[in-house]
Amino acid sequence: MAYVSKTFAAYGLVILTGPLCLKAAAQDYVDLEAEQANQSARSYPATSYGANSAPAGTAVTPPPRSIAPAGGQNQNLGQLFLQIQQLQQDVMRLNGLVEEQGYELRKLKEQSLERYVDLDNRLSAAAGGATVVAGSQGAAEEVSPVVTPPPAGNSAGQAVEQPGEGEAYRAAYALVRGQQFDDAVEAFRQFLRDYPDGKYAPNAHYWLGELYLVIDPQDLESSRQAFTLLVTTYPDNPKVPDALYKLGKVHFLKGNRERAREYLDGVIQGYADTSAARLARDFIAENY
Amino acid sequence: MKWLAVAVLPITLILGAVGARADLTIEITQGVDNPTSIAVVPFAWQGPGPVPEDVAFVVDGDLARSGQFAPVGRADMLGMPSNEKEVFYRDWRAIGAEYLLIGRISASGQELRVDYELFDVLRQTRVHTGVETGPVSEARMHGHRVADAVYEKLTGIPGAFATRLLYVSVTRVPGGKDYYRLTLADSDGARPIVLLESREPVLAPAWSPDGKEIAYVSFETDRPAIYRQHLATGQREQLTNFPGLNGSPAWSPDGNSMAMVLSKDGSPDIYLMNLATKNLTRVTRHYAIDTEPTWMPDGNSLMFTSDRGGRPQIYRYDLKTGATERVTFEGAYNARARIAQDGRNVVMVHRQSSDFHIAILDLVTNRLHVLTSTQLDESPSIAPNGSMVLYATKSGDRGILAAVSVDGGVKFRLPSREGDVREPAWSPYMNR
Numbered sequence: 001m002a003y004v005s006k007t008f009a010a011y012g013l014v015i016l017t018g019p020l021c022l023k024a025a026a027q028d029y030v031d032l033e034a035e036q037a038n039q040s041a042r043s044y045p046a047t048s049y050g051a052n053s054a055p056a057g058t059a060v061t062p063p064p065r066s067i068a069p070a071g072g073q074n075q076n077l078g079q080l081f082l083q084i085q086q087l088q089q090d091v092m093r094l095n096g097l098v099e100e101q102g103y104e105l106r107k108l109k110e111q112s113l114e115r116y117v118d119l120d121n122r123l124s125a126a127a128g129g130a131t132v133v134a135g136s137q138g139a140a141e142e143v144s145p146v147v148t149p150p151p152a153g154n155s156a157g158q159a160v161e162q163p164g165e166g167e168a169y170r171a172a173y174a175l176v177r178g179q180q181f182d183d184a185v186e187a188f189r190q191f192l193r194d195y196p197d198g199k200y201a202p203n204a205h206y207w208l209g210e211l212y213l214v215i216d217p218q219d220l221e222s223s224r225q226a227f228t229l230l231v232t233t234y235p236d237n238p239k240v241p242d243a244l245y246k247l248g249k250v251h252f253l254k255g256n257r258e259r260a261r262e263y264l265d266g267v268i269q270g271y272a273d274t275s276a277a278r279l280a281r282d283f284i285a286e287n288y
Numbered sequence: 289m290k291w292l293a294v295a296v297l298p299i300t301l302i303l304g305a306v307g308a309r310a311d312l313t314i315e316i317t318q319g320v321d322n323p324t325s326i327a328v329v330p331f332a333w334q335g336p337g338p339v340p341e342d343v344a345f346v347v348d349g350d351l352a353r354s355g356q357f358a359p360v361g362r363a364d365m366l367g368m369p370s371n372e373k374e375v376f377y378r379d380w381r382a383i384g385a386e387y388l389l390i391g392r393i394s395a396s397g398q399e400l401r402v403d404y405e406l407f408d409v410l411r412q413t414r415v416h417t418g419v420e421t422g423p424v425s426e427a428r429m430h431g432h433r434v435a436d437a438v439y440e441k442l443t444g445i446p447g448a449f450a451t452r453l454l455y456v457s458v459t460r461v462p463g464g465k466d467y468y469r470l471t472l473a474d475s476d477g478a479r480p481i482v483l484l485e486s487r488e489p490v491l492a493p494a495w496s497p498d499g500k501e502i503a504y505v506s507f508e509t510d511r512p513a514i515y516r517q518h519l520a521t522g523q524r525e526q527l528t529n530f531p532g533l534n535g536s537p538a539w540s541p542d543g544n545s546m547a548m549v550l551s552k553d554g555s556p557d558i559y560l561m562n563l564a565t566k567n568l569t570r571v572t573r574h575y576a577i578d579t580e581p582t583w584m585p586d587g588n589s590l591m592f593t594s595d596r597g598g599r600p601q602i603y604r605y606d607l608k609t610g611a612t613e614r615v616t617f618e619g620a621y622n623a624r625a626r627i628a629q630d631g632r633n634v635v636m637v638h639r640q641s642s643d644f645h646i647a648i649l650d651l652v653t654n655r656l657h658v659l660t661s662t663q664l665d666e667s668p669s670i671a672p673n674g675s676m677v678l679y680a681t682k683s684g685d686r687g688i689l690a691a692v693s694v695d696g697g698v699k700f701r702l703p704s705r706e707g708d709v710r711e712p713a714w715s716p717y718m719n720r
Contacts, residue, residue: 088575
């Protein structure tokens, strides 16, 4: 028995130190990562048996070394090997988790900073804007009491592109093209907060309506609101027939077949020559 | 573990006929919305006998393939001017051409000379003139250089038409061993030259930074070994013969060393070989798989694929500080990075749901965009001007090459006439 445990200990020693010895003897290269590890005392826990290790689940896995003495030791060693493999896999998985959480944290920090800066900007802009309006009103009263500056945020007809607007819209649209739908929703919402009367505001409403249908989970009510906003605020916009068709679809998805049919028929009658009308006809043919 | 199979093993093959060559043809599948209309008039031949090469045709094809230009058909041209005196802007405005390119070809002995002039039809001015000279045998290259100059003049981005492609074509022999051919071709797939033909797998072709040499992995000795080969002389040298994996050679930007993957010390790790002394430096040391190294253009850091986080992702190793950081976080699978010359855009194989696509990551904004909608896309390679990405994909059951612009707006395919084509490698700019 004493012999057995002694050999086991000896083999264990070989297993754990063997690769190191081999490396010390056969190493014909400079080991950058190991040097780095020594310098910073940041050693990978796994480095010491790296040479013996088996990358988990790959074709290049060397088979566990068969150890000559039969019986219990062999089995123990096999178990040890399996345990090491299991530990390696666990460490890799945890490593990935730590990396990803670190990344999420960095992202969250950046986002909260951005939000703070944005809020700060808007607060100071609001404060500045208020004084400007008050000032101009005062001036207007003095010079000619009849003229009052038109209040901000009026009808759609006279929308002009505001500085930075096109860029913000294209950035949001790029997210749609990149299929980053959740980010795109956020970007278009932000766009509408920044440029509620912008030239591209109708498009942003339309895209939001579309996006709410493709995000996971689908948000039918928000989609309906977005399309409705477009249709009611910008009745002359060329996107209106498409939005009406989509409204029909959204109501259908919400289970309201009658309301859906009203919208679909509305598109077909009101905008007969559009592709939206064609789509509406197809939709009716398929579902009614 | 698809990426490992690609890196290590000869890959399963698809049906195809035996053939000596794998010529590529080009099909443009998607262009930009408002391509610039340009008329490329056939260049006048000022020599005896037939013209050695229709240079204007090469220019025409290059510009069309960029997706940003819509060349005017020759049949629509109301005249064929070859010098400024013969140019009537009205004729070109009538057919909607925005730009006009004319030229003359002359030869003295084996030397060919191409003079060309580019006109802005709307402003009625000449905007560029140029001359290309060189051996008659390189006449197509002259055309590519003219296209480069026109492209740069009109888009502000240097063209990358006068470059070459390396790719591996596989021809299946029913009931026998397959043929692997390492092929060199013009950037439009024309003039294929077989550099190496083998009945054993050939993979991972890579360019030296000066475009004069290539490296690849060949199984001709029954196990993978890395070779380097000089293109002009054909002289080649076996660089490695270690037990286990020898793969993914990647020349450093200064040309002095080569990053590679070796598994001689256990699991696959990244090593650097000094090409003068053949000394090895081990870069990564991890029981996970580290593979597919590629260099940042400044040569100070390497990117590689590793599953040290449980799933394949791209990592960056800084050769100066020794720090390793993870680069990709979006998606369950990101592998085989290639970095644009600006050091900002990284293309890679990316898995979104179940399909493998090519994606591009902007290292400054950290935004990842999926560029392709084909399936089983692999081996992206980026043009030296950073405008297009070439990659391997499947069409039906055949392996083909396809390309997509880095904004996803332009797409074309280069299907091979026979066999499967894979592992494209776009050359750097070629110095004359």
